[in-house]
Amino acid sequence: MRFAFEDRQVEFRDQLRSFTEKECTAAEVRAAWDSELGWSPDRWAAMAELGLLGLTVPEDLGGFGFGFLDLVLLLEEAGRSGLPEPLLETVGLAVPLLLDLPGPEADGLRAEVLPRVAIGESVLTVGLSSMVAVPAAAGADLLLLEDAGELHAVAPAETRLIPRPSIDGARRPARVDWDPTPDTLLASAAESAPVLARLADRAAVGTGALLLGVADRLIASAAAYATDRHQFGVPIGSFQAVKHQLADALVRLEFARPVVYRAAWSLDSAEPAVSRHASMAKAYAAEAALGAARTALQVHGAIGYTWEHDLQLWMKKAWALSTAWGDAADHRARVLEALLAEAAGPG
Amino acid sequence: MNVVVCVKQIPDPAAPQALDPQTHNLVREGKLILDDSDSYGVEMALQLAEQAGGGEVTIVSMAPNGETSGLRTALAMGAAKAILISDEALRGSDALSTAKVLAKAIERVSPDLVLAATESTDGYTGTTPVQVAELLGLPSITFAKKVSIAGGKVTVERQTEAGYDEVECPLPAVVTVTAGVVEPRYPSFKGIMAAKSKPVDQLTVADLGLEGQVGSAGARQAITDVADADTRQSGEIVVDEGDAHERVVQFLEQLKLV
Numbered sequence: 001m002r003f004a005f006e007d008r009q010v011e012f013r014d015q016l017r018s019f020t021e022k023e024c025t026a027a028e029v030r031a032a033w034d035s036e037l038g039w040s041p042d043r044w045a046a047m048a049e050l051g052l053l054g055l056t057v058p059e060d061l062g063g064f065g066f067g068f069l070d071l072v073l074l075l076e077e078a079g080r081s082g083l084p085e086p087l088l089e090t091v092g093l094a095v096p097l098l099l100d101l102p103g104p105e106a107d108g109l110r111a112e113v114l115p116r117v118a119i120g121e122s123v124l125t126v127g128l129s130s131m132v133a134v135p136a137a138a139g140a141d142l143l144l145l146e147d148a149g150e151l152h153a154v155a156p157a158e159t160r161l162i163p164r165p166s167i168d169g170a171r172r173p174a175r176v177d178w179d180p181t182p183d184t185l186l187a188s189a190a191e192s193a194p195v196l197a198r199l200a201d202r203a204a205v206g207t208g209a210l211l212l213g214v215a216d217r218l219i220a221s222a223a224a225y226a227t228d229r230h231q232f233g234v235p236i237g238s239f240q241a242v243k244h245q246l247a248d249a250l251v252r253l254e255f256a257r258p259v260v261y262r263a264a265w266s267l268d269s270a271e272p273a274v275s276r277h278a279s280m281a282k283a284y285a286a287e288a289a290l291g292a293a294r295t296a297l298q299v300h301g302a303i304g305y306t307w308e309h310d311l312q313l314w315m316k317k318a319w320a321l322s323t324a325w326g327d328a329a330d331h332r333a334r335v336l337e338a339l340l341a342e343a344a345g346p347g
Numbered sequence: 348m349n350v351v352v353c354v355k356q357i358p359d360p361a362a363p364q365a366l367d368p369q370t371h372n373l374v375r376e377g378k379l380i381l382d383d384s385d386s387y388g389v390e391m392a393l394q395l396a397e398q399a400g401g402g403e404v405t406i407v408s409m410a411p412n413g414e415t416s417g418l419r420t421a422l423a424m425g426a427a428k429a430i431l432i433s434d435e436a437l438r439g440s441d442a443l444s445t446a447k448v449l450a451k452a453i454e455r456v457s458p459d460l461v462l463a464a465t466e467s468t469d470g471y472t473g474t475t476p477v478q479v480a481e482l483l484g485l486p487s488i489t490f491a492k493k494v495s496i497a498g499g500k501v502t503v504e505r506q507t508e509a510g511y512d513e514v515e516c517p518l519p520a521v522v523t524v525t526a527g528v529v530e531p532r533y534p535s536f537k538g539i540m541a542a543k544s545k546p547v548d549q550l551t552v553a554d555l556g557l558e559g560q561v562g563s564a565g566a567r568q569a570i571t572d573v574a575d576a577d578t579r580q581s582g583e584i585v586v587d588e589g590d591a592h593e594r595v596v597q598f599l600e601q602l603k604l605v
Binding site: 008011012015018019046049050051052055064 | 535536540
């Protein structure tokens with residue numbers, strides 16, 4: 001058994017890293033906050049050029065047909081760079097959801113939409129009726145929305161968006177007002193139930209992967225600051241009270257990483273306990289990122305509170321993503337539920 | 348149009364560099380990457396081949412330990428194939444030895460154009476490309492900031508201190524390109540996957556018939572000593588006691604700036 005990523009998966013990650021180092025600097029992340037969409041259509045086009053947007057699109061529709069094991073490292077990198085584009089919503093959630101839909105009716109929609117996703121001409125997002133707001137709703141070309149357990153495909157023209165505030169200025173969630181019609185219907189409630197369960201699992205793993213990257217960035221910047229900032233003639237990182245906090249944050253991150261990677265594997269291999277693994281991933285990653293944010297702020301001291309310092313950009317991502325698609329407490333409850341169900345046995 | 352691009356695979360400039368205390372050579376044992384300054388040549392070559400409506404881009408490189416990761420980057424960008432010369436006998440090669448090796452390898456492809464960076468980011472000798480041209484008996488143009496091909500000639504805007512000269516020469520020729528000449532493309536995921544199946548010919552010194560002429564055996568250049576550069580002197584600190592503006596003017600007068 002091989003417990004490591006394929007060379008290809010690591011090379012894709014490295015390639016996305018060299019891309020974001022140039023195209024998604026902290027200044028770019030900050031600029032996204034002031035932009036109309038919260039993200040950059042130019043960068044989206046460059047991401048399509050790179051092949052990132054076709055990652056989960058099947059080969060016969062112009063993509064690679066890869067799964068979450070390929071995506072997980074890329075999402076982690078997206079979190080690390082603070083990439084504001086709706087990568088998770090489009091590539092990690094909406095595309096696999098369309099692929100999960102049963103019936104030949106969905107084939108038409110897949111054939112129409114997915115090739116356009118791969119070349120960057122269609123941005124997708126997903127939303128549940130239980131959500132206060134739908135992420136990336138404003139820039140989406142098609143919204144996959146749940147209502148009364150049914151899945152619908154809704155064009156932006158058929159919706160009214162009411163922007164909702166987010167602590168992460170690049171996130172731009174919106175309440176979506178729309179009316180379900182037979183024309184928008186994708187799948188009945190019975191057909192949608194397993195598809196929505198898979199969506200919840202992917203969302204947990206996907207946000208978990210983003211959070212790993214966010215935590216990594218926060219720890220790296222705090223460690224760099226602790227090396228650079230001198231007090232009493234020595235770097236503050238040489239004080240135990242500072243370095244132990246950073247070490248604890250790193251330990252939390254390193255413990256969360258394999259849990260997220262395992263959940264990605266479970267998603268791709270239809271592992272029966274996938275929901276439990278996905279919830280564990282989100283719970284661990286959220287706590288790692290929130291812990292990293294707290295530690296990073298503490299280590300930076302007063303400057304970490306300022307608007308001008310980049311720390312806030314990642315700290316706020318940690319806060320926003322840790323509650324998206326269920327916070328750590330929700331997911332711990334899901335783990336407990338799953339464990340009790342497994343212990344009770346089938347039936 | 349067939350273009351050869353000479354590239355160097357260098358230690359990651361972001362990692363700390365070291366010199367071997369005995370030989371004073373750069374330690375190049377870890378993973379090597381494509382020299383960033385070479386990505387401009389690769390991009391230029393790909394664009395020229397596309398504009399010419401066909402032809403291949405071949406990457407030629409000399410590196411220790413059969414290193415190919417930098418070559419894979421160039422192949423992922425779109426080059427068709429690569430030639431790697433890796434041989435223990437090449438250890439201690441100077442710029443001329445490198446040029447002999449590259450020239451012999453380039454002869455096998457008989458390209459219409461050879462591109463290289465003006466200099467590498469780790470060695471900075473900046474002499475190898477013109478030596479290659481001399482050994483191949485080809486004309487060379489250095490410091491190109493714009494390259495175009497038409498009617499069997501290459502026309503180059505050659506960077507000078509004051510601006511640029513427009514120069515042209517018949518093909519085949521060797522041209523060195525400056526950083527920023529074009530915007531190098533990012534290797535796409537498709538390119539990365541395709542690069543795995545592209546051919547990399549691995550050659551030895553014997554394959555090129557250069558035994559005894561290259562490596563430390565053929566080196567005409569040796570590093571005899573390495574010394575630290577002078578540390579920068581700290582400037583004069585003027586404490587303002589009401590006369591600081593006069594002191595500043597005096598200082599500028601000294602420099603003949605006012």
